[in-house]
């Protein structure tokens with residue numbers, strides 16, 4: 001996860017948190033009570049959504065996905081408050097948790113499956129009694145066995161019992177990953193490869209190898225002095241305004257004013273014919289403004305010359321329909337073939353290859369399959385992380401809410417307001433139709 005913030009009323013549970021884990025490792029997430037561990041895990045598992053920031057799994061953006069989708073993506077959250085049905089046995093509970101709700105061979109096969117899994121991971125669970133009769137620790141083990149049975153690849157264990165530590169290594173040796181949220185340094189030292197320490201919603205230590213760390217160091221990090229405020233941006237160059245549009249007028253667009261900082265993604269949305277086409281043309285240097293200015297790092301965007309536009313650091317990612325001039329013949333040929341995913345990937349790769357200062361993404365995923373869409377979203381986010389100011393024209397509000405830091409609504413050629421997370425879909429829709437909020 002990148003730059004994730006989650007607020008509950010006055011409490012900032014997570015504040016600009018970066019966290020990453022890779023296959024085959026046990027990653028400790030250490031923090032005192034209230035540090036934000038559970039909130040982080042719930043966001044990773046799709047049980048909660050961040051106010052700001054991005055979550056990716058295997059390179060795909062999954063921010064705000066739901067628990068079912070995340071489970072299908074192989075992410076399982078295993079928590080202390082149990083979800084077992086107490087009147088059913090371990091095997092019957094195992095069947096219930098399967099995506100299909102079935103197991104060939106029924107209850108007997110399920111019981112054997114529990115016993116085999118219990119053996120394999122050395123997590124003993126009685127399989128012949130209702131789970132209501134199991135001890136707390138046994139229930140914990142069974143919750144974990146159920147996630148393993150469902151073939152979870154990333155297991156998020158929230159405050160696991162001590163005797164689970166021995167199973168971590170067996171699980172990651174199968175290529176899975178385990179994240180262990182705990183308040184106890186000794187669990188981290190006994191069973192984790194790397195550790196991230198959270199303190200009051202901020203990262204106090206990020207992904208450090210556990211080898212060589214002492215309990216006193218971890219204790220110090222848990223309770224140390226207050227941390228400096230979290231950076232407000234994704235990592236990379238500090239934010240400064242790169243794109244400014246001042247009093248720009250063209251056809252239906254009237255005296256547009258906006259500025260976008262490096263590292264920021266501004267979403268632009270509006271009903272057709274409300275000025276966004278003109279704004280796109282101005283930003284991409286396809287037409288000159290009738291009045292006002294469009295500048296990148298203080299220099300006007302060159303007009304009518306794609307080479308000069310690229311040299312000025314402006315990348316342009318049009319959706320299907322709009323096509324910039326001067327494509328290499330082979331690429332032009334492929335684009336003519338219609339909304340071709342490979343051609344669009346090539347276009348995006350070419351435009352973003354030169355570390356642009358500004359990215360103008362105009363419906364760049366329109367008509368594309370989900371995999372290509374994700375790849376393009378990823379590349380644009382990465383360009384922002386490297387310091388580009390991005391303007392993303394979109395028609396799909398959910399997509400905008402995933403990629404954008406801010407959303408500007410255009411109605412009747414005027415900017416009718418800027419919106420920030422948490423997104424108010426109703427207010428944005430009202431602004432799009434020109435109604436007062």
Ligand SMILES: Nc1ncnc2c1ncn2[C@@H]1O[C@H](COP(=O)(O)OP(=O)(O)OP(=O)(O)O)[C@@H](O)[C@H]1O
Pocket residue numbers: 008009011012013031032033034035036037038039040183
């Ligand atoms: N749904 C919620 N509503 C209001 N406040 C919340 C909510 N969830 C978490 N918080 C607050 O956010 C902060 C972080 O909580 P979180 O549960 O993530 O911490 P934690 O590190 O898991 O702590 P613990 O070990 O006590 O579970 C706490 O101050 C908590 O009170």
